[in-house]
Amino acid sequence: MVHFVGAGSGAKDLITVRGKELIEKADVIIYAGSLVNKELLEYRKTESEVFNSAEMTLEEVIGVIKKAESRGKTTVRLHTGDMSIYGAVKEQYDELERLGIEYDVCPGVSSFLAAAASLGIEYTLPGISQSVIITRMEGRTPVPEKEKIETFAAHNATMVIFLSAGMTKELSQRLIEGGYSYDTPCAIVYKATWEDEKKVICTVGTLSQTAEREKINKTALIIVGEIINGAYERSKLYDPSFTTGFRQGNGNG
Known part of the structure; x- marks a missing residue:
């Protein structure tokens, strides 16, 4: 199994609870070393293998995943922020689907x-x-x-x-x-x-x-x-004169 995990914006404690737990359980971690805070690797098991994708090609990343899969290992692919924005992940998803390798995605704080x-x-x-x-x-x-x-x-x-x-x-x-x-x-x-x-x-x-x-x-x-x-109009959501599905307005607005 491969888990794509959004590492968050930088601060170690801004990763999601799910993301942290996945890192803790991972046998193999491939992280975007040019941007991901390396302190996040402190959550990993001592025996887990770590690879820096900043120094790797797509083919090399997939090769590490294939090897891990052949040994029955769990992989975390750790991306900066949230991988849906400039994460170059679609090509990874497609390659894993082509190989029949199961994966899921844990979003992060962009x-x-x-x-x-x-x-x-x-x-x-x-x-x-x-x-x-x-x-x-x-x-x-x-x-x-x-x-x-x-x-x-x-x-x-x-x-x-x-x-x-x-x-x-x-x-x-x-x-x-x-x-x-x-x-x-x-x-x-x-x-x-x-x-x-x-x-x-x-x-x-x-x-x-x-x-x-x-x-x-x-x-x-x-x-x-x-x-x-900082200049703006007041939101209708909390305007006392505005009726919503949860609150009756006073009609003075």
């Missing part, structure tokens, strides 16, 4: 959720933004033409940008070209929930200068949108 917690923000604010766009800049690997930064920027919705901290000058220009103003609030969160976490507020126009000043060029999320300002 860094974009941890970043919001660190900043004390809500991505969806009434009257400001009710949508969150999760995307990245194209670098060595492309993105579909219809998903360019400028295309998404035209919506002026909340945007969370992964894997782009080293390209902030171009990112800033393209966000403005797409429709955000120079003064649109922006946040950079470096290694959310890690001990060396850093967070800074700026604007789309000052994004590049801020990242350079703070010496942030990797392992950071960039959040764009008016939700960072």
Whole structure:
């Protein structure tokens, strides 16, 4: 059996209870060594085998799993954050299905959720933004033409940008070209929930200068949108004048 486990955003205690228990029981652990907090390996059995997938190809990862399966061992494939976002897991699922190897998935806390917690923000604010766009800049690997930064920027919705901290000058220009103003609030969160976490507020126009000043060029999320300002309309959910399926409003609103 193979268990894909989301390691969480960084802090050792932000893994799920289920994820921790799976690590404790695993005979073989393949972890994303470039991003996963190595303290999570402290939960493992002393005799478990550990492999760093940062140094491996897909074929090598699958080879380790096949060997473990042939010996009747349980494998944990430990991914950073939640593996459904930039986790390169579909190709692993497909290969295991082709080989007839059973697997399941334990979700994790994504860094974009941890970043919001660190900043004390809500991505969806009434009257400001009710949508969150999760995307990245194209670098060595492309993105579909219809998903360019400028295309998404035209919506002026909340945007969370992964894997782009080293390209902030171009990112800033393209966000403005797409429709955000120079003064649109922006946040950079470096290694959310890690001990060396850093967070800074700026604007789309000052994004590049801020990242350079703070010496942030990797392992950071960039959040764009008016939700960072904190201005918003009061939610209807708790408005005394608003009737819900659980509460009768007073009708004064």
